[in-house]
Amino acid sequence: MFYEILGLVLGAAGLLLLLALITHHPSDPSFSSPQGLGEPVQNWVGKVGSYVSALLFEWLGLAAFWLCFIFFQLTAFAFRKEPHPHPNPYWYGGGYLLVILSFAALLSGGEENFRYFGWNFPWGGALGYLLYRRLSLFLNPPGTRIFLLVLLLCGVILITRISLARLVEKARLRLLEKIRRLRDAYHKERERKRKAKTLKVEKELRKAKDAQPPTIVQTPALKPPPPPPRPQPQQEQFVFMKDPGDFELPPLSLLDTYEKPDQVLQQESLIMNSRLLEKKLKDFGVDGRVTEVSPGPVITMYEFEPAPGVKISRITGLADDLAMAMRAVSIRIVAPLPGKAVIGIEIPNHQRETVGLKDILSSPEFAESKSKLTLALGKDILGRPVVTNLAKMPHLLIAGATGTGKSVCLNALISSILFKARPEEVRFFFIDPKRIELLPYEGIPHLLHEVVTDAKMATRVLRWAVREMEDRYQKMAEKGARNIDTYNQRLIKERKGDSAKYPEEWLPYVVIVIDELADLMLISSREVEEYLTRLAQMARAAGIHLLIATQRPSVDILTGIIKANFPARISFQVSSKTDSRTILDANGAEALLGSGDMLFLPPGVSKLQRIHGAFISETEIKRLTDFLKKQKQAVYEEDLLTVEEPESVGGDEDLDEKYEAALKIVRETRQVSISMIQRRLRIGYNRAARLVEIMEREGIVTSGEGGRPREVLLKDF
Template identity: 50%
Template sequence: MRREIRGLIFLLLSLLLAGSLLSYHPADKLLWNVTGPLGKSQNLFGAVGAHIAGGLLLLIGFSSFWLAIIGVVLALLSFKGRSLSSPAINVTAAFVLILTFSGILNIEFPAVVRFREGHVIAGGLVGLYLAGFSVELLNHYGALICLAALFVVSLMFCTKLSLGWLFSTLFTWGSIFLRQIQTFFQKRSERKKRARKTSMARKRPRTPPKVTISEPVPEPKKKPEQKAFSFMSLNGHFELPSLDLLDDPPEGKSKSVQKESLEMNARRLEKKLADFGVQGEVVEILPGPVITMYEFKPAPGVKISKVASLADDLALTLRASSIRIVAPIPGKAAIGIEIPNNQREMVYLKQILSSSAYQESGFRLPIALGKDITGAPVITDLSRMPHLLVAGATGTGKSVSINTMINSLLFKVSPEMVRFLMIDPKRIELSIYQDIPHLLHPVVIHPKEATKALRWAVQEMEKRYMLLSDLGVRNIEAYNRKIQKGVKIPEPHEGEPERNPLPYIILVIDELADLMMVSSREVEEAITRLAQMARAAGIHLIIATQRPSVDVLTGIIKANFPTRISFQVSSKVDSRTILDAIGAEHLLGDGDMLFMPPGVGRVIRIHGAFVSEDEIKGVTDFLRNQKKPEYDETILSAAEDNGADDAELDKDEKYDQAIEVVIQTGQASISMIQRRLRVGYNRAARMIELMEKEGIIGPSDGVRPREVYGRKGS
């Protein structure tokens, strides 16, 4: 308690001294001095503070502040319970410290110093006499060195600090201070250099970026009526549809792009990037029908990742709906920044099919996708893919793209060359192609029938491989060449049809997710087998889905579909699921797609071609009027019979026991059969399938449990 009281007294005295000194005013009443009209003291602590401040400043000058500092030190020691080891020595050292400091002040400031609207002797009267005596004996520098040495020694006695520690501390802080000063001057020098470079660049005439304008696709010379191709079939001539069935694109504005506008946009883009700390310049501009790509060459030292992360920020500052950044452009030392055009140009199917890229492609199964970012038509060969996976959110142009692919084949191949097997669980997308001569079977709309159709496709693939093996050829092209040349071939086996040229079979599935919900295991197995082996047999898949999740696009399916198309998706996760890369989330919709061609390893941005429902109807009506379809009615029945035979072979002694368990529990699930009968998954699944075929249980209905009917006649 006593220590705390003593510490509090020292602290209050220090505050009194400091407050009195800091609020000193020369007009305060001090012995012979008189204040203003009211005679009131202007000091913070009144007349007492005025006398303390006036007396101390008169005697020892600015050394008076050392008394306040000493008081604070004594207060802290008292609060900590520590006392001075040698009070007499410390008091003497403090006395010497104040005297020497007063003398030093008077040596350096011999004249009076202005303080608080008055004049004060820097070291007071004591310092004045001590400085005069010392200078008279030792001259100016000798007196200064002697008093400074006494000051340092007394300070060491008071603070118990060694001279080595003091010099070490001064050296450390001095080094830090010098480094900061050096850094400051270096940065200022660099700023001046950059400013000079910028001013010189502004003075130099700016070389405008190269503007590459894609020329419109040259249309073939118009004839009175466009001649359609005709093919000789077994039943006579077959005439391919004419391009006159498609609508002509509307007369648009001149293709000449205003170079000034594009260059202005390039300067604006450079400025926005500079605002984000990315220096560089636009070296080339590639305007297209939907977007314009600006090839940006960053300055040395700029990381590509920094530019790639600015897509959303640039879209905000440039007021664009979405911006996609290609970092870097393959084969170029530049970064591609794709910005949507203010006015979007529609890409029509007739423009693509009338181009020389389509007419002179020489592909076996040409598929027209649309135009790339420069406006050039994009044609690919389905036989080289050999299968295509299409995914994207609802309303992004996926179904229109499927129609474009189908129609681009219908304009090029006859039913003798290509047959379609279409599966449309949604019932509305592919029904317009009903009864065209290219169909193998009416459009399949029921998911259970779709499973049978896939099973038939697997059987057809195996049958074709047997035919290829008999002729000693490796693919369908070599087989058909031998048949057409009349090469002597082995006689067909009993029950086999005569060996004619085999058509390509294109299996189109418009919504894979619905099939996976009903029978995911069977669908995945059939698609996997076809994707792995069906290329040489001339069977190709085009599969579309609007739910790009991992339970639909499984790893096995993706591994066997190297060629993929992604339309706009909602997130980076969906983009990675489809393409194994981001970017599809930045697409614009309405047919804007990313195409991953086989063997390239990078995606290509394409603006899909548009074909209207009226155009499709005109083409399909033209085909229906020429020839009736030759449906293979055995597709579903053959698969059903084969499935029934397989099920009978798999029936074992536990099948009847499984039926009793299902009837007693009223539940029919594979996991329940596994637990009750202690059998494997495949065995339990075959039992459930056989019960469904025999009418004991109902079909699977998504997440709902199957209905249990019981044995017939029971």
């Protein structure tokens, strides 16, 4: 009974206090104004309510309502017969004191008071205002608010005895449970859609179960190369007896092995897809059947035999429609397949395989190749390794849009040579105007010169290559050799008594790699084109080969002269059929998948070969270059490119004679131009320009600045 009476008393006190605060009026009497304004008391609790509410509002402001909450909470405890609402009453009272004071101080952070019946009252009362101003002197307003919020939170913890750690743990568990439910719902919905799709396709398959199934071509598993013969045991050789000139080729363990996807196209799935392809073609009015299916690592080739009377042109124009119908990124149609009366339809796999460079280098095709310039291109559509010989190409042009795998292919080609050849056998000249792709190879022993990043300096590299080619032909003529291999063999036979494996006159292969041809053509297109043409036509026997890449497959970069002298070309994905024809003289590159998917045009063959390029990462390249640098330090020939500017690529042995002939032409015609001198004397452009410059220096003709024609100054000369 005592607790019930106590609860009633406390509840009534809390209610009266709440009514007093709510009905407070400034005109009522208070401790600061005992008489008030002489009007009747408007507070519902009378003079006691007016005095108490005025006192609380003056000192605590709106924080006074917390006192009502305290009375109501104590009332609830009394009715539940809990004599002690908190194990420690002092902590309980201290918590509420912190809450009321910090709340009042936080309310006093504003500059304005709140209005009540036309009168201004401070938000936090005098205590809150005083506490906030004092703290602001030491912590500034932002720091004061943070400090007061911490005090308020501490007071709540003291009152409620709630653990923040448990609150955070409960919130975390609820969040994880919500995520789990969403994930389960997502997987259930995905499984439902998959089953619905499978049932739909199986229904189509049952309709065509009586039709003849296509032949599934299974690619035989690749056999690793046979292990090398085990060497006979020899007497142990001490480290100090090791020949410092020994060079060890990089091991394949430097490269990563990429796992093949677990999802394998089963025979039933391939038959199902072939029937679906037949149905979609029939929807477009093309009758026929799929006779053979060839699954590969990235795409699957479906050989479609059209019905009699169906024109090939009707099928080749359906590539985009079939891609949408088969839900494929793109579809390439080869019509017809060479040597077969069928049309090839290449459809991408849902999960493509990463073709690692290690898979190609470890294949018998690469291991058994004796050429030091063996290039690992990748795998064909059936998953068979594709390697080629740069010495037989003898040059390679690579083009494609940005981000389609062109630079990765260039790195794979360079790395395949580095795994095959010693520095004495193959030397590189790297030209990288973009200063990105080829700089990791800086410092390897195979380099003739540091990586050239200046487009103007690249012209000197090509000029040096032309002179080196001419010097090599002169040396081969002295030995009676027709190519570099014969020259080196005869050189070894003549030096049988020499212990050196590579004599001083030994001629290594030279591979010039240009990462971006467009930058060179923009600087000096005529000179670059002239040097490239000369090298492409004559440098094969001299052992000088070109690897050129460009991301601008336009006619101003890949001119007709350059294309005519580069029969071996590779095209990655391009944006239009026009770019595809510019590179390969045929359509198809616009339908590639990107990420290393390429079309390869071998020399002397008009048939395009689709290859999935070998991938090598930057980490693998770093491991390879670090291994080579530890084997041997790079020795650059610094004065290699310090050559004088020639008058022309054709030589200047008869310069005086040509100059006199040029003067005679100018004297007779009273006109002068570089093109006229070039045409009349049948010499190169650069040489004709040099002759005109000499005439200008001697004061015979005027300069040709501003596009104005030159004039002859002297009447008699």
